[in-house]
Amino acid sequence: MIDRAANAEDLHHLLTQVAAGTLSVEHAQQRLMAYEDLGFAKVDYQRADRQGFPEVVWGLGKSAGQIAEILDKLQAQHPIALATRIEPSSFVEIAQRLPLAHYYPLARICAVGKPEPKPGRITLVTAGTTDIPVAEEAAVTAELCGFQVTRLWDVGVSGLHRLLDNRQCLLEAEVLIVAAGMEGALPSVVGGLVSVPVIAVPTSVGYGASFGGVAALLSMLNSCASGLAVVNIDNGFGAAMLAARILNRRSG
Amino acid sequence: MIDRAANAEDLHHLLTQVAAGTLSVEHAQQRLMAYEDLGFAKVDYQRADRQGFPEVVWGLGKSAGQIAEILDKLQAQHPIALATRIEPSSFVEIAQRLPLAHYYPLARICAVGKPEPKPGRITLVTAGTTDIPVAEEAAVTAELCGFQVTRLWDVGVSGLHRLLDNRQCLLEAEVLIVAAGMEGALPSVVGGLVSVPVIAVPTSVGYGASFGGVAALLSMLNSCASGLAVVNIDNGFGAAMLAARILNRRSG
């Protein structure tokens, strides 16, 4: 075990509960386990301690049964358990095993449980309508992390007045997630207008020489607006996790 | 010969001069030649007829001697002869054979003769200071074609107010050439503000994942501002020639 020591207080609280008999030895043992081995997966119970948020199931390439089993384990340890990249058909199967699971179709996220509210707000911006699903993956993840979110859709640079009209919204943001496909110029423009962290999410929206989002990705990596954070193409989830890391600092 | 017929009037004028004895048979013959074979090059004397501007020598990979010899032939047929991508050391050698040649160091262009003024103005814009040499290749080419030019340097999107402050300049343009490296976002923003043709020139300015201008090129090809014209990386010359084709239409 690596990081348990870093949360001496929590650990003390837990052991006190065991001593007081308010927490059974079995439950305490499981909560102290670094991970649990399901054969096809080693569910990481320490991730919340180490990284500030529990392990999230990445749904691509996993069977509905595997996803449901991991979610089941995670929800027993944490207030909320999350899986991303879940197709509707897959959710139907998951819901049979986890009746309390909820599905966010636009974001393709499945969740069990309720987040504890955290201080902080994440502002999400898209260049176009077709970038919304990626931004929604970020927005729903952020909400399920307990943060508040503001959504500002379809303010791409081909109609700059739509963006400038909403400049106040940008200036009031604590941290910004900006999703754009095609030429991916919006994060550069936004980055030039604000002083808070801007997380640029290239989307695979486009065709031809957009190469599935590569054009937007390269735009963002080469932005003339210094200090942008870039994540993988269509990685709304990762953008939200980065925003969460940034907002988590506050209480530090 | 292909296109001579397309200029019946000019041809008639030339032959009338021969008939009148004001043009020698030899000069007339040479002006009617489709091209002249120098061994290492076939100088295209018809290009001005066909494409609206005489052949321009592309200096990369040619010896100074070759460049000088072609320029010499071209200037005998046209009011002005041009060579691009000329290194200073190469110009020194060229000037020994063509004392009237003039050199534009920033644009790396060498020219002999004077252009006939043409109606029309080309407005050139750069995102940054380091994009200026590419834009100057376009500007000098345009001037040597006989057009007037307006230069607007260093108005990239990371400081949007510099661009918006000069919006009037953009709105008054007849045709725009916008050079940008790095993320190449500027042509998209400009394209969204104006209704005239915008020629986007990606430059190789940048490093790392700019891949020698590829990031900017892809940005421009995938612009959400519909109706941009894109040319090759660092191709200021080509941008000017395209602008010339567009402006030439007027007199049509």
Added chain:
Amino acid sequence: MIDRAANAEDLHHLLTQVAAGTLSVEHAQQRLMAYEDLGFAKVDYQRADRQGFPEVVWGLGKSAGQIAEILDKLQAQHPIALATRIEPSSFVEIAQRLPLAHYYPLARICAVGKPEPKPGRITLVTAGTTDIPVAEEAAVTAELCGFQVTRLWDVGVSGLHRLLDNRQCLLEAEVLIVAAGMEGALPSVVGGLVSVPVIAVPTSVGYGASFGGVAALLSMLNSCASGLAVVNIDNGFGAAMLAARILNRRSG
């Protein structure tokens, strides 16, 4: 609002109508709105003022419902509203909400309303039969912009006489759109024959090392015929919009 000032005359006319009571305050207000926020989209009502043609809906990745709603808003403000990249199945759904919508299957374009005729003609050329759908996207867009079009199909360089036989058609063109896949050589050859602007559209026609149109795109960017305008792979729409920008200059 950014550009309204640029059309002082139009604005004066509109306000005069309001003053005269021939235009209601509500309609005037909506026409003066910079954009309208539908939640998933901010419909740009100023684009015609700024760029010379109303916003066009890009259908890829949008639901039929979203497309129909945006078209509905746009047609209320403009004589014609357009959506590209519309699959037949999507059109069926759109037509239920917009019975007056018309579908161009080859071009995959859906339109509501009628264009006002504009002066100018766009000549469209393809290298092969399989390039026609891309060229049709350009042709239908051009027609719906109000321009006249000439179509010249299947004159690729492997049978050069087919092109040369139609040279007169090329020489009479005001602006050319040339679509080619595979090796994409046709725009270079055409560019060498004419003096008007040539817009090169690489198509994804090909296989193997054509890499979905990249071979043709690179050919066109590196053309030895100076002054070609290049657009994205399969971007017939963008080619037409660029041609429109070029032709719009005339009245300037």
Added chain:
Amino acid sequence: MIDRAANAEDLHHLLTQVAAGTLSVEHAQQRLMAYEDLGFAKVDYQRADRQGFPEVVWGLGKSAGQIAEILDKLQAQHPIALATRIEPSSFVEIAQRLPLAHYYPLARICAVGKPEPKPGRITLVTAGTTDIPVAEEAAVTAELCGFQVTRLWDVGVSGLHRLLDNRQCLLEAEVLIVAAGMEGALPSVVGGLVSVPVIAVPTSVGYGASFGGVAALLSMLNSCASGLAVVNIDNGFGAAMLAARILNRRSG
């Protein structure tokens, strides 16, 4: 002008000084200018207001004279002015015009003036010895922004115990910048150990299939440790600016 309104307090203070005669009208005017046009550059005086840090000169492709002139203008407006990617030979020339300029050879940074200390510490980590110059660009930038820095060099994953021995240093960090070339695995491993923001900087260290840092860049974009921020290859400066945006939030 766009953002001046956002700093009402500063503005009030400045005008009070003018009123009191402690600031001349000329100096006040210059400080209120949005930007200054040097011909080859439009120096952005508002960037500190908008983005939290003054414009920084990017040295690549600019002449020493241009760099010196821009630095001179910037230092008149701000406590410190910075230029990155400065070769030693270029600095010699700059120093002749700006005798107070200081050079950081490892970071290739040139600076004039002294930063005002800001609260916050940035922890910098490298995988190997050869990644140090990129990390130093970040470190020196951070120091010149006024932050404190901690350096942890050569703890790459091939000798994991070197990293784990320094885990305490990682756990105490407020924000981490991790530079790695070759396979770029270190940010993923660090990201899995901590909850604060991790900024991953791919370096061009490597050969063959590292493709000048692309291998490391792709590693970082695809990290299984969710919530990494990625910047361009060798972009130590950008990493520092992102860290500064994150730390700046605190005082917000």
Added chain:
Amino acid sequence: MIDRAANAEDLHHLLTQVAAGTLSVEHAQQRLMAYEDLGFAKVDYQRADRQGFPEVVWGLGKSAGQIAEILDKLQAQHPIALATRIEPSSFVEIAQRLPLAHYYPLARICAVGKPEPKPGRITLVTAGTTDIPVAEEAAVTAELCGFQVTRLWDVGVSGLHRLLDNRQCLLEAEVLIVAAGMEGALPSVVGGLVSVPVIAVPTSVGYGASFGGVAALLSMLNSCASGLAVVNIDNGFGAAMLAARILNRRSG
């Protein structure tokens, strides 16, 4: 025939059997054939002699009939015959012709016959759950080669304690196969912990800038842990064959 001489002993044994009448001339002849020509395939009967393991049928792009016919020929010559990349639907057809064929759905392998046990054990490790199918192709191949295998799934670097908890398993390995997608960092970390050969298998697990496994492949080729062996993306079979070559050395 090339290599028969290399197995003088086996050859002598076979001929002795013929002399003794315990092996028919026909069977001996077939076993001595270098290969058998089926028209669409030349089944290589010497591969076991040359490379240590019989030819294995690569199922991609072959019809079920072709696969069955080759397997039938191979099993007549060897104790076991193998085909990889077999879809379930294809196996149904194969099984009609080869009722004794067995199918491993996770590994997508079809086999006829039983392996002869060989000394040696191969340890297989995956970074995540979704890498298991590739690792299973390796594991089943290894088992069908006659080796013993140990499986260690889901110990990727984002939860390093899961890997370090199983360090003993790594230290006891004779040869390691490590499959990882996304950033592909696991083989580098494992390679730094052990002295035995580590075979790195990039998987196509990921999305966006993972480019179908290229990011993981490049990571592994550029590993800072010297002495990794890399195979093609998703090539579990090749990894097992390399491990077999390594283990085969023992008896040499």
Added chain:
Amino acid sequence: MIDRAANAEDLHHLLTQVAAGTLSVEHAQQRLMAYEDLGFAKVDYQRADRQGFPEVVWGLGKSAGQIAEILDKLQAQHPIALATRIEPSSFVEIAQRLPLAHYYPLARICAVGKPEPKPGRITLVTAGTTDIPVAEEAAVTAELCGFQVTRLWDVGVSGLHRLLDNRQCLLEAEVLIVAAGMEGALPSVVGGLVSVPVIAVPTSVGYGASFGGVAALLSMLNSCASGLAVVNIDNGFGAAMLAARILNRRSG
């Protein structure tokens, strides 16, 4: 018209037939047409004169109706008309309009008419079984050109004795077409063994880092066996046409 003059003899023969009344004016006129315009296609009737073989229809992206109509026109002018890349479902439709059309399913070729035998033999070689469809496209094309063919399948370099056993077949070849996927090594090995032209055809057989045939294509372009001719990935047809050009020389 360009090339008709090159076949003075044929032209004289045709006109003699017209004079003699054995060929109607209408048929003669059509045979002398450079091409026929079907709207969606300009069928090139001169290609056989210019290139030695009539135009061949490339089926990808054309409708069955278009293919049938072009084939119908071509067969009226030539002894045989050919279309490649024809899916079985498409052939069913074609056959309804052209009952005499014949289909070669492995080669995906559809033909009408019978070739006139030509002197010369083309030897076709594949590395594996899965390369056969590409080689068959070449083989059937060659046969329909009138040439004889020899097929040598599945002699790839992993079992070199299969190739060397057939060396006599290679040494007797007039021209070789060698198709290989994966690492594409076979043409290099064959090229080192023979003195006749070797046409290397990379196939898309492979997975992962074969990138759809790119690995094989690069292998062949970089062959250490000097004098290989390379064609596009999976381009069996082009390989056959090149072989035909080579064999046609004989009669010259």
Added chain:
Amino acid sequence: MIDRAANAEDLHHLLTQVAAGTLSVEHAQQRLMAYEDLGFAKVDYQRADRQGFPEVVWGLGKSAGQIAEILDKLQAQHPIALATRIEPSSFVEIAQRLPLAHYYPLARICAVGKPEPKPGRITLVTAGTTDIPVAEEAAVTAELCGFQVTRLWDVGVSGLHRLLDNRQCLLEAEVLIVAAGMEGALPSVVGGLVSVPVIAVPTSVGYGASFGGVAALLSMLNSCASGLAVVNIDNGFGAAMLAARILNRRSG
């Protein structure tokens, strides 16, 4: 030894000379050697027998001493020995050891000895002046193989009349080598005009998105003119060797 048997006649002749005493045993032995091992190289004496032309030294990456030593060995066995990619400075050193060596600066070829004339002529064409060095590598190689050559320089597609004016030269060719950089369109146009084999040589002439010749290479691989043979970028030597293989067929 592999191929000696293929030249029974030559072998008989050599042995007859030995028997007659007109060839010493030592010389005969050396001529019958398959190759000679110089340590750093195994000089292949059989290549002329197998491939129709002696081994040619590829100069890139070899020291002048190594090149000279291999040339010395080759010239002892063959009438002519050749080395390509020889820099002038390297030739100076080679000439000190091989005083009879001759240098072709444009082609960067060094040769010792004289070729035996062979029947056949190779026609070489370039698109531009800067493609000449690559074409000269082919031309000089062809001449040193004993063939006659025709050179046609600078007839690229931007001035099509220059090409069409020389159509007779193309129609009379036995085999064509066409070198072109930039968009590489010329081989497609030439391939559409002639029936003989056309060998397309992409050159690295260009900049920006030509990617060192990749644009031209892709153009040629995707040519709509069927039956082109493509070789590596700048590979004039390989083009000549392929032409030689084609012409060698004649005497077969």
Added chain:
Amino acid sequence: MIDRAANAEDLHHLLTQVAAGTLSVEHAQQRLMAYEDLGFAKVDYQRADRQGFPEVVWGLGKSAGQIAEILDKLQAQHPIALATRIEPSSFVEIAQRLPLAHYYPLARICAVGKPEPKPGRITLVTAGTTDIPVAEEAAVTAELCGFQVTRLWDVGVSGLHRLLDNRQCLLEAEVLIVAAGMEGALPSVVGGLVSVPVIAVPTSVGYGASFGGVAALLSMLNSCASGLAVVNIDNGFGAAMLAARILNRRSG
């Protein structure tokens, strides 16, 4: 510390020496240190324990002073210390600080000390003369690891008889390292002939579409000869380390 426990015996021996007074406390302490921090580097003293061979200094991008200092530290702990990628000029500087250092110019390796002989032999093969430097990096590394080596240079597939003549050498090998550039076919051919591990090293030898060794790399990754181990381009050192891991197994 991680792995020290894995070598209980060695540890016991060391402590016994301390107890006996034959090893000073200081020396023992240093030998037990996990690593030593030099500021710019953390020299890994445990690597020999963990991976079977001491840390090797990678010279690219390190100053001569840094290299010398690390070598000095390493040699104090191990019988031999090694640095790769050392330019001659750098060695001169190193030798001033480490007079006992030895330089291998072809391999560009610098070493201090003498290896302890280990059982096992590594056979090295190159396709051409220009691949020798990469192979020498592997050979010298192997020798300095204590292994014996056999060198077989210039047996590429264009002259297959040179390879087959040396087949005995291949069949007797324990482990093979095969270096090839250009099309990289040799490892596939060798892999098909032997049953021992074959380590394929792509080299950057080539030009044009070899893309600095990418063509060879892809060839080797896609080899039809199953069970090849691939390393990075030009990575002779890594190949030797992999061979060492394989041979080390013997004593296990």
